[in-house]
Amino acid sequence: MPAFDRWDLRVIPFPGRNREKREYPVEELLHVKTADAPIGQRCNFWTGQVAAHLSNMRIDVRRKLDFNASISIRSLGPARIALIDADFQAISHRADGSENRFHLNLVQEGGMVLHRFGERIELSAGDWCLIDERESYDFTTSERCSCIVMQMPVPWAKRIIPDPGKPLIASSTCENHWTTALSHGLLAVGAREIRYNAVEDGMVADQLANLLSLALGPRSDMVTGRHKTALLRSIRQVMSERFTENSLTARDVAAASRISLRYLHQLFATQNTSFGQQLLALRLHRAEQMLADRRLAKVSISEIAHAVGFADSSTLTRHFRLHLGLTPRDYRKSRV
Missing domain, CATH: 2.60.120.10 (Jelly Rolls)
Incomplete structure (x- = not known):
């Protein structure tokens, strides 16, 4: 474009x-x-x-x-x-x-x-x-x-x-x-x-x-300074590209962004969130998309869990139920 x-x-x-x-x-x-x-x-x-x-x-x-x-x-x-x-x-x-x-x-x-x-x-x-x-x-x-x-x-x-x-x-x-x-x-x-x-x-x-x-208006969630805004954008991009990695850590993302681990946590704090919350949200959203996709109806819950970065299906199920009120299996039945 x-x-x-x-x-x-x-x-x-x-x-x-x-x-x-x-x-x-x-x-x-x-x-x-x-x-x-x-x-x-x-x-x-x-x-x-x-x-x-x-x-x-x-x-x-x-x-x-x-x-x-x-x-x-x-x-x-x-x-x-x-x-x-x-x-x-x-x-x-x-x-x-x-x-x-x-x-x-x-x-x-x-x-x-x-x-x-x-x-x-x-x-x-x-x-x-x-x-x-x-x-x-x-x-x-x-x-x-x-x-x-x-x-x-x-x-x-x-x-x-x-x-x-x-x-x-x-x-x-x-x-x-x-x-x-x-x-x-x-x-x-x-x-x-x-x-x-x-x-x-x-x-x-x-x-x-x-x-x-x-x-x-005056927004409390604004990050002052163009450098910080651009840096947050870069961090989010790294996470979007690597969230499926099961072993991805905040230290990995900080290193890829060439900043300290402490500064990465400070940047997320300005957005009233954390690295862990953002990583979990990315994985759950991708799991939702896969579970709702008719073309993936035969892909097991375990395979989907690993594909989005969770260690196993039980971890996906626990977080899925906590945030959406349904198990992955029930969610798939309601959408596919």
Whole structure:
């Protein structure tokens, strides 16, 4: 994926594409829908379009033959607005260092659940979430979900909003009045009947970023200093890549990050968590994914336990029951 300031947004022509004159004077950079692709190829077509124009994601869907989705992207000054409407999706975003931007995601209809390092954020209609695309995360949507995504280049955004200090921030944790104002602002920008010109784009983008800054407010969970924020991101990336190692320790991660063990624990303390909690959350989340995957229905609980980094199935079962209230076997029965 190219850098944010070098978007390659050539609209790819598809058979049957509607080329009628648009009703509003806003430059639409991209508009595609899975109906443009043959039945049976729609999921692959959609994954390719999302990866090329929105974010590097691995997408799994339930309706592989007739998956229904659409995406429209248009400019908004230094930012972009994406309007997305789709059937159920299970998505994994894996950071690769190429995406230097924030996504401000507002749910219009339906809902979604985001996961990141054991953190679980549920969004319903009217809720929004600020996502740091420089870090990895997963999410699933409802059977039908519509959302508005404001894509903001990090260098521009940081002129206005404070460094959030964590990769996911939900509107439910922010200043209520400004949260509502930001939601209304995003809905107005996303509404096709709104008429505004390119000259106003920059002002609109700035105003939305200012509302986001007010909504974030003074945050107790912020890590002061860009160096610490970048270091936490690097530590999380190391853990994401190595959590399946049964013998992984905090000392290993500290060594890989070139910091002392004490400093690693201090960094996690600023986030009100610990290395052990984060490692456990990563393993449990991956176990959930594997247990819910129909393709892995014949893989034993013991094999899954070892695959995600647990010493044995009894350890997985104990932690799984403690955090989810079900045994791995019962959870699999309820999902597969």
